[in-house]
Amino acid sequence: MGAVEYQSFNAADHLVDRHVREGRGGRVAVVAGDRSLTYAELADEVARAAAGLRSLDVRPEERVMFCMADGVELLAGILAAMRIGAVPVPVSTMVTGADLGRLLADSRARLLCVSVEFAAAARVAVEMATEVVHVVIDGDDEVPSPVAVHRWSEFTDHDTSQIGRAHV
Numbered sequence: 001m002g003a004v005e006y007q008s009f010n011a012a013d014h015l016v017d018r019h020v021r022e023g024r025g026g027r028v029a030v031v032a033g034d035r036s037l038t039y040a041e042l043a044d045e046v047a048r049a050a051a052g053l054r055s056l057d058v059r060p061e062e063r064v065m066f067c068m069a070d071g072v073e074l075l076a077g078i079l080a081a082m083r084i085g086a087v088p089v090p091v092s093t094m095v096t097g098a099d100l101g102r103l104l105a106d107s108r109a110r111l112l113c114v115s116v117e118f119a120a121a122a123r124v125a126v127e128m129a130t131e132v133v134h135v136v137i138d139g140d141d142e143v144p145s146p147v148a149v150h151r152w153s154e155f156t157d158h159d160t161s162q163i164g165r166a167h168v
Contacts, residue, residue: 012083016043032071042079044160045072049080051158056111056134056150060085063109067091067100067118067125073138073152077113093117097124104129113152116141 016039019025025040037045058064064081066088068074074090081088089107091100093115100121104112108131114122116139126132126145135145138152 010083010085012046012079016046016079030072030075032075035072037072042072042076045076045156046079046083047160048156048158049073049076050083051160052136052150052155053080053084053086053111055155055158056136058084058086058111061087063087063089063107064111064113065089065091065104065107065109066113067093067095067121068113068115068138069093069117071115071138073113073115076156077136095121097121098128100125101128104132110134111136113138115139 016029019027019029019039020043025043026038028036029039029042030037053064058081064077064086066074066077068077078088078090089109091103095103097120101124104125105128110131111134112122112126112132113136116137119137119141122135122137123145126135126147132147134148134150136150136152136155140151
């Protein structure tokens with residue numbers, strides 16, 4: 001019996017990057033509200049979000065929680081986590097702050113990405129979840145907390161040259 005050769009699979013690469021490689025980069029990949037992104041544009045968003053995750057020292061197999069409204073940021077964040085080998089944990093936006101805090105504590109996520117609409121729940125949640133060290137918010141609301149707070153626009157403003165497929 002021969003050895004089985006393991007070939008890694010990365011969902012972000014399969015869902016986005018292969019379309020660019022195969023010449024479909026100019027095709028529409030996603031429509032969210034009034035925004036429409038091609039595969040090439042989505043690949044860029046994902047690469048920038050992945051660089052942001054790496055800048056916050058998110059490691060493969062580490063959980064990243066998302067309590068975000070449906071949109072490009074949520075999609076790019078989930079795919080970015082997949083790209084670097086982290087585990088995206090999207091949660092319902094209908095959770096209370098206490099529920100979100102329990103979910104964060106259970107998942108042991110160190111990072112919470114949140115939409116501005118859910119900043120109040122995030123404030124309560126990070127007080128309960130001691131492992132959280134970073135919150136990324138997609139707007140200008142304040143999330144006063146004992147953790148570092150980053151704006152999505154700053155979070156995704158990193159060098160993407162070192163962001164490739166995860167090899168986990």
